[in-house]
Amino acid sequence: xxxxxxxxxxxxxxxxxYRLYAVIxxxxxxxxxxxxxxxxxxxxxxxxxxxxxxxxxKIQTDLLAALGKTLTAFAASAxxxxxxxxxxxxxxxxxxxxxxxxxxxxVELFRAIPAVIMxxxxxxxxxxxxxxxxxxxxxxxxxxxxxxxVFRAGILSLPRGQSEAAYAVGMRKTQVMVLVLLPQALRAMxxxxxxxxxxxxxxxxxxxxxxxxxxxxxxxxxxxxxQFGRPLIPVTIVVAAMYITMCLLLAWLANYLSKRExxxxxxxxxxxxxxxxxxxxxxSTANPAPSL
Amino acid sequence: xxxxxxxxxxxxxxxxxxxxxxxISGVLCLILGTILAMMRVSxxxxxxxxxxxxxxxxxxxxxxxxxxxxxxAFPLLDIVGELREYYFFAAVTALTFYTSAxxxxxxxxxxxxxxxxxxxxxxxxGLTFGQALSSVVLPQATRSVVPPMVSTMVALLKNxxxxxxxxxxxAGAIRDILSERGYSAMIGLLWVALFFIILVIPxxxxxxxxxxxxxxxx
Numbered sequence: 086x087x088x089x090x091x092x093x094x095x096x097x098x099x100x101x102x103y104r105l106y107a108v109i110x111x112x113x114x115x116x117x118x119x120x121x122x123x124x125x126x127x128x129x130x131x132x133x134x135x136x137x138x139x140x141x142x143k144i145q146t147d148l149l150a151a152l153g154k155t156l157t158a159f160a161a162s163a164x165x166x167x168x169x170x171x172x173x174x175x176x177x178x179x180x181x182x183x184x185x186x187x188x189x190x191x192v193e194l195f196r197a198i199p200a201v202i203m204x205x206x207x208x209x210x211x212x213x214x215x216x217x218x219x220x221x222x223x224x225x226x227x228x229x230x231x232x233x234x235v236f237r238a239g240i241l242s243l244p245r246g247q248s249e250a251a252y253a254v255g256m257r258k259t260q261v262m263v264l265v266l267l268p269q270a271l272r273a274m275x276x277x278x279x280x281x282x283x284x285x286x287x288x289x290x291x292x293x294x295x296x297x298x299x300x301x302x303x304x305x306x307x308x309x310x311x312q313f314g315r316p317l318i319p320v321t322i323v324v325a326a327m328y329i330t331m332c333l334l335l336a337w338l339a340n341y342l343s344k345r346e347x348x349x350x351x352x353x354x355x356x357x358x359x360x361x362x363x364x365x366x367x368x369s370t371a372n373p374a375p376s377l
Numbered sequence: 378x379x380x381x382x383x384x385x386x387x388x389x390x391x392x393x394x395x396x397x398x399x400x401i402s403g404v405l406c407l408i409l410g411t412i413l414a415m416m417r418v419s420x421x422x423x424x425x426x427x428x429x430x431x432x433x434x435x436x437x438x439x440x441x442x443x444x445x446x447x448x449x450a451f452p453l454l455d456i457v458g459e460l461r462e463y464y465f466f467a468a469v470t471a472l473t474f475y476t477s478a479x480x481x482x483x484x485x486x487x488x489x490x491x492x493x494x495x496x497x498x499x500x501x502x503g504l505t506f507g508q509a510l511s512s513v514v515l516p517q518a519t520r521s522v523v524p525p526m527v528s529t530m531v532a533l534l535k536n537x538x539x540x541x542x543x544x545x546x547x548a549g550a551i552r553d554i555l556s557e558r559g560y561s562a563m564i565g566l567l568w569v570a571l572f573f574i575i576l577v578i579p580x581x582x583x584x585x586x587x588x589x590x591x592x593x594x595x
Contacts, residue, residue: 092420093500099420106421114427124454197577198570199535201542201549206570209552210563283437290439294542301442308449318450325442332437 130318138313139323151303152327158217158289158299162224163282169229174236175262188233195230200288203227208295216297220289228285235277239270272346279339283332290328300324380555380564387554392572394547398465398537402472403530409473410480417485428481435478440471440536447471448543468540476533483529487522488514520591527584531577538573548572 095103125131138144176188195203200223207219243266251261271278293301304324308317381388417428435443447467460466491514499509541549548569555565 095420103421107423110421110423110427114423124456128454130453193578193581194574197574197581199538199549199573201538202566202570202573205549205552206563206566209556210561210566287437287439290441291539293441293445294539301439301445305445305449318453321442321446321450325438325446328439328442329434329437333433336437 125318128318130316132314135314135316136319138307138310138316138320144307148300148303148307148323151298151300154217154297155286155289155292155299158220158224158292158297159286161221162228162289163285165221165225166227166229166232166285167278169225170232170236171267173229173233174240177233177237178240178262180258192230192233195226196234198227200224200227201291201294204291204295216292216295219295220292220297223291224285224288228281228288231284232278232281235274235281236270239274239277240266242273243269275346276339276343279335279342283335286332286335287328300327380560381568384551384555384558384560384565387551388548388568388572391546391548391551391569394465394545395534395537395549398468398472398540398545398547399534402469402476402537403533405469405473406476406480406533409477411484413477413481414484414488417481418488432478432481435475436482438475440475440539441542443475444468444471444539444543447474464540464544468537468543468545472533472536472540476529476536479529479532480526483525484522486525487518490521491517524584524588524591527580527587531580531584534576534580535573 093099122131129135173188173192176184177192179185179188203223203226204219207213207222208216213219213222240262247265247269248261251265256264289299290301292299293305296302301324304320307313308320309315413428413431416424417432419425444467447470448464451467451470452463457466495513495517496509499513504513537547538549540547541553551569552562552565556562
C-alpha cells in the first residue's frame with residue numbers, strides 16, 4: 086500500500102476495478118511504447134547498419150575520449166564550485182557586513198542568471214579561449230552559488246548549542262566554524278550536495294552549445310557521418326544511456342553515503358537524549374534527487 | 378546603452394519569445410506533471426511503476442540532450458508532419474517533457490506531506506471523498522506545493538535559454554544577432570542577464586515569502 090492518505094484499503098469491488106484499470110493501463114502504456122518502437126523501426130533506425138559504428142575501435146576510443154572530456158569538465162567544476170560555495174557560505178554567515186553584503190549579492194546574482202548566458206558571456210564576451218574554461222567558469226559560478234546556499238542552510242540548521250559550547254570551551258570564530266560547524270553541516274547536507282553535483286554533471290552537456298567537444302558534441306558529429314547512414318537516433322540512445330548511468334551512479338552514491346551516515350551515529354549525543362542534530366531539511370533530501 | 382537602444386526590436390522580440398516559450402511549456406508541464414503525480418500515488422501498480430520510471434529516467438538526463446533529441450533526432454521518426462515553426466515546437470516539447478518530471482515530484486511530495494490522520498479524521502467525520510479532498514487534503518497540500526513549484530518555474534524560465542542553441546530566436550539568441558550586426562556581444566549579454574535577473578528575482582522573492590507565510594508547523 087502506498088502510504089498516501091488518499092485511498093482506503095480496497096474492498097472486493099475496488100480491487101476488481103483496480104485490476105481493470107491495471108489491464109487498461111498496461112495496454113495503453115504498452116501500446117504507446119510499441120508505437121514508438123514501430124516508428125523507430127519504420128524510420129529504419131533499428132537497422133543493423135545504423136548500429137555498425139559501435140563495432141569500430143576508433144569510434145569506441147573516441148567516444149570514451151569524449152566521455153573523458155565530459156568527466157574532466159565535471160570534476161573541475163565540481164571541485165571549484167564546492168570551494169566557491171564554501172567560501173561564499175562563510176561570507177554570507179560572516180559577522181562583518183563588508184563580507185556579508187557582497188557575498189549575498191554575488192550569490193543571488195549568479196543564481197538568477199541562466200548558466201547558458203554565463204557560458205556565452207565567458208566564451209563570446211570575455212573570450213576565455215578554450216571552451217573548457219568557459220564551461221567550467223559558468224558551471225562553477227552557478228552551482229557554486231547554489232551550493233553556498235546549501236552550505237549556509239546546513240550550518241544554520243545546526244542546534245545553537247553547538248557553537249555556544251564551542252565558544253564556551255574557548256574556541257575562536259574560525260575554529261568554531263572549521264572544527265565544529267562545517268564538519269557537521271557537510272555531513273548533514275551530503276545528499277543535497279551530491280544532488281547538486283548531479284546537476285553539474287548534467288549541465289556539462291551545455292558545453293555542446295559553445296562547441297566544447299564533450300559527449301553530446303561528439304554524438305552530433307557521429308550522428309551526421311554519412312558512411313554509417315547518419316545514425317543520429319542510435320547515437321542519441323547510447324549517449325543518453327551513458328548520461329543516465331552516470332547520474333544514477335552518483336545518486337546511488339549519495340543514497341549509500343546518507344544511509345551509512347544514518348547508521349554510523351557519528352553525531353553528538355548527550356545524556357539529555359538525542360539532540361535535534363539532524364536538520365529538518367534532511368528529511369526532504371533523504372532520497373537525494375537531482376534538481377533542475 | 379546604445380547596444381540596447383539600437384537593437385531594441387531584437388531584445389523585445391527575443392524576450393517575447395522567451396516568455397511565450399516559458400508560458401506555454403509552463404502550463405503544459407503543470408498539466409503533464411500533475412497527471413504523472415496522480416499516476417505515482419495511484420493504487421494501480423502499473424501506473425506507479427510507469428510514473429517512477431519516467432521520473433527516474435528524465436530527471437537523470439541532461440536537458441540539452443532532450444533538446445538534442447527533439448530538435449535533431451525526433452524529425453527522423455516522422456511522427457509529426459512538416460511544421461512551420463518546428464524548432465519552437467521542439468523546444469516546447471523538450472521543456473515540457475523534462476520539467477514535468479520535476480513538477481510531478483513537487484506535487485507528489487506535497488500530497489505526501491498531508492498526514493494520514495487528516496484524511497482518516499475527515500472520513501470519521503463522514504466527509505465524502507470529494508469533500509475530504511477539496512476541504513482537507515488539497516488546502517494543506519497546496520501550502521507545501523506552491524513554494525517549491527515557484528522554484529521549479531524559475532528553473533524552467535532559466536532553462537528556456539538552452540533553446541537558443543537549437544534555432545529558436547529567444548533571449549539567448551540575441552547575441553548571435555548582435556555579433557552579426559557588429560555590436561559587442563558582451564554588452565548585449567550583460568543586458569540579457571540583467572533582464573533575466575529582473576524576471577527571476579521577483580519570483581524568488583515571492584517563493585520566499587510564500588514559504589515563510591505558508592509553512593505549516595507540524
